[in-house]
Amino acid sequence: MDTPALRIRRVGIDTWRENVAYLHRNCPVVRAAGFQALAKVAVRANGKTIAAVLNVVDDDRIVEACELGLSEDAFARLQVAEGHDVQVAHAEAPASIAALHRKIAGERLDRADLFALIQDVAQARYSKIELAAFVVATHQTGLDRDEVWHLTEAMISVGRRLDWGTQVRGGPVVDKHCIGGIPGNRTSMLVVPIVTAHGMLCPKTSSRAITSPAGTADTMEVLAEVALPFEKLAAIVRETNGCLAWGGTADLSPADDILISVERPLALDSPGQMVASILSKKIAAGSTHLVLDIPMGPSAKVRSMAEAQRLKKLFEFVAGRLNLQLDAVISDGSQPIGSGIGPVLEARDVMRVLRNDPAAPADLRQKALLLAGRMIEFDPDVRGGDGWRIARDILESGRALAQMQAIIEAQGRRTQPPALGEMTHEVLAEAGGTVQSIDNLRLARIARLAGAPQVPGAGVDLLVKVGDSVAAGQALYRLHAQYETDLRFARDLARKDSGYRLGTAHDGDRPGEAEAA
Known part of the structure; x- marks a missing residue:
C-alpha cells in the first residue's frame, strides 16, 4: 500500500549516476512504513516511477517532515516540478x-x-x-567470451544509436580507441582531424578519465565543448566528418556510463568489462571499422605479450560477432607518450603537433601517424602501406590543423580555456645517469594528486624521457597545481618515489616500439 503523499524537494546534491531520496527521521512515513537508511524505495508521480536509495536525515534544512528530498539525478529522472505530490513505497527487487x-x-x-x-x-x-x-x-x-559478447549487445540495446545512412554511401565509418593506462597518450585528438581531413567519417566519443589523470574528453574540453546532446553530435559529424565528444550526454550505451561511475572509485577495469564498454560505445556511434591501440609495458594495463594477445583475440571475437571490422595494434607502453600529463598539458602537446611546432613531442606525433595511417587504409581507394604517407602529408600541409579548428568551432570553442596551474615544483634527479624506465602508474598517481583531471591545469610536465642522460640535480619533471594542498600531496609522493629509474647506458636498452599485431 502506498504511503500518504509527500511534497518533492530538490536537494542540490550530485550523487553521480545514482538516484537518492531523503526523508526526515520524524516523517510519519518513516515510522509507519519502517523505512531505514539505505533501503530502496519506489517514488511515484504522474504515472512515472523511479527507484531510489533512501537516506534518513535529522536536519530540517535539508527536508522537512512532510517532504521527500531528491538528489539531482533522481529529480531529473522523475521529471516533475519541485513541490509536486509524490508517493513513496518499498521498492521491489530488480527482476534481474x-x-x-x-x-x-x-x-x-x-x-x-x-x-x-x-x-x-x-x-x-x-x-x-x-x-x-x-x-x-x-x-x-x-566473463567468458560469450558473456562479453552478450554484455556488449545488451549495452548497445539500452541506448540510442547513430545511423549515418546515405552520408557514407557504403563507405567505412571509422574510429580509434586506446585501452588506456599510458599517461599523455592523446593520439585520438590527432587521428580524428587527420582522417576526417582525408574525407572519412569519424564520430569519436570518449569517456572521461576513469583511473587516469586525463581522458580524451577531459583534454578536448580544454579547447571546446564536449557535452553534446545526441542531435547536436550527429549534426557536427555531418558538418565536419567528425567530432571529439564525451559520450555521456549522447545517451550512447548509458548502462556503461553507470558502470563506469562505480569502476572509477574502485579503480577496476576488468578485461570483459573493458571490451564491452569500448565496443558498445563504438557500435552505438555507428562505427563500422575500428583501430584499437593496446599498449604493453611493465607499468601499463597490459604487462606481457601473452596478455596482449589474449585481449586482442577477445576484442576480435566480440567485434566479429557484431560485424565491426577491427585492426588491433599492440604498441609500446613502456613510458608516457608526449610531454604533458593532465588536460591542459596534453592539449598543449596536441596543438604543438598539429601546428608542426619544433617543440612538439616526437613520440606522440609518430604514434598518431601510425594509427591514422592504419585508419586511412580502411578506405577502399587507398593501397595497403600508403596510409602513413597520406597521414603525414595531411599533418605537414596544415590540413589537419584546419580540420581541428573546424571541429572546435562546430562543438563550441572555449572562449576562456583553463590555464596551466601556476603553483609548480620540480622533481630532481638524485644522481646522474641514463633514464632506464618511467613508471606509468606512479606518474599518473602523482598527476592525479596534483589535481588532474578535476583541475584541468594540474599535472606533470615531463622534461626527460627513457634513454635521456641526466646530471645529478637536473629536473626530471615539473609539477603543476592550482592549490597548495594538491601540490604538497603530489610533491610528497614524488619525493618518496619519483617514478624514474636511472642507471648507466648499458644497464638496459631503450625500449622500442612493440611489434604491431
Whole structure:
C-alpha cells in the first residue's frame, strides 16, 4: 500500500549516476512504513516511477517532515516540478537480481540474464552497492567470451544509436580507441582531424578519465565543448566528418556510463568489462571499422605479450560477432607518450603537433601517424602501406590543423580555456645517469594528486624521457597545481618515489616500439 503523499524537494546534491531520496527521521512515513537508511524505495508521480536509495536525515534544512528530498539525478529522472505530490513505497527487487546473485557466486550468465541485468542497470534500479558487487564479481571470476559478447549487445540495446545512412554511401565509418593506462597518450585528438581531413567519417566519443589523470574528453574540453546532446553530435559529424565528444550526454550505451561511475572509485577495469564498454560505445556511434591501440609495458594495463594477445583475440571475437571490422595494434607502453600529463598539458602537446611546432613531442606525433595511417587504409581507394604517407602529408600541409579548428568551432570553442596551474615544483634527479624506465602508474598517481583531471591545469610536465642522460640535480619533471594542498600531496609522493629509474647506458636498452599485431 502506498504511503500518504509527500511534497518533492530538490536537494542540490550530485550523487553521480545514482538516484537518492531523503526523508526526515520524524516523517510519519518513516515510522509507519519502517523505512531505514539505505533501503530502496519506489517514488511515484504522474504515472512515472523511479527507484531510489533512501537516506534518513535529522536536519530540517535539508527536508522537512512532510517532504521527500531528491538528489539531482533522481529529480531529473522523475521529471516533475519541485513541490509536486509524490508517493513513496518499498521498492521491489530488480527482476534481474537473481542473475546478479548467481554472478556473485561465480556462475556463468546467458544472453537473457545479461540483457535483463543491463536493462535494470540502465533504468537505475540498482544501487551503487549492488553495482559494485557486479563489477567486483565480473572482475574476480571473469566473463567468458560469450558473456562479453552478450554484455556488449545488451549495452548497445539500452541506448540510442547513430545511423549515418546515405552520408557514407557504403563507405567505412571509422574510429580509434586506446585501452588506456599510458599517461599523455592523446593520439585520438590527432587521428580524428587527420582522417576526417582525408574525407572519412569519424564520430569519436570518449569517456572521461576513469583511473587516469586525463581522458580524451577531459583534454578536448580544454579547447571546446564536449557535452553534446545526441542531435547536436550527429549534426557536427555531418558538418565536419567528425567530432571529439564525451559520450555521456549522447545517451550512447548509458548502462556503461553507470558502470563506469562505480569502476572509477574502485579503480577496476576488468578485461570483459573493458571490451564491452569500448565496443558498445563504438557500435552505438555507428562505427563500422575500428583501430584499437593496446599498449604493453611493465607499468601499463597490459604487462606481457601473452596478455596482449589474449585481449586482442577477445576484442576480435566480440567485434566479429557484431560485424565491426577491427585492426588491433599492440604498441609500446613502456613510458608516457608526449610531454604533458593532465588536460591542459596534453592539449598543449596536441596543438604543438598539429601546428608542426619544433617543440612538439616526437613520440606522440609518430604514434598518431601510425594509427591514422592504419585508419586511412580502411578506405577502399587507398593501397595497403600508403596510409602513413597520406597521414603525414595531411599533418605537414596544415590540413589537419584546419580540420581541428573546424571541429572546435562546430562543438563550441572555449572562449576562456583553463590555464596551466601556476603553483609548480620540480622533481630532481638524485644522481646522474641514463633514464632506464618511467613508471606509468606512479606518474599518473602523482598527476592525479596534483589535481588532474578535476583541475584541468594540474599535472606533470615531463622534461626527460627513457634513454635521456641526466646530471645529478637536473629536473626530471615539473609539477603543476592550482592549490597548495594538491601540490604538497603530489610533491610528497614524488619525493618518496619519483617514478624514474636511472642507471648507466648499458644497464638496459631503450625500449622500442612493440611489434604491431
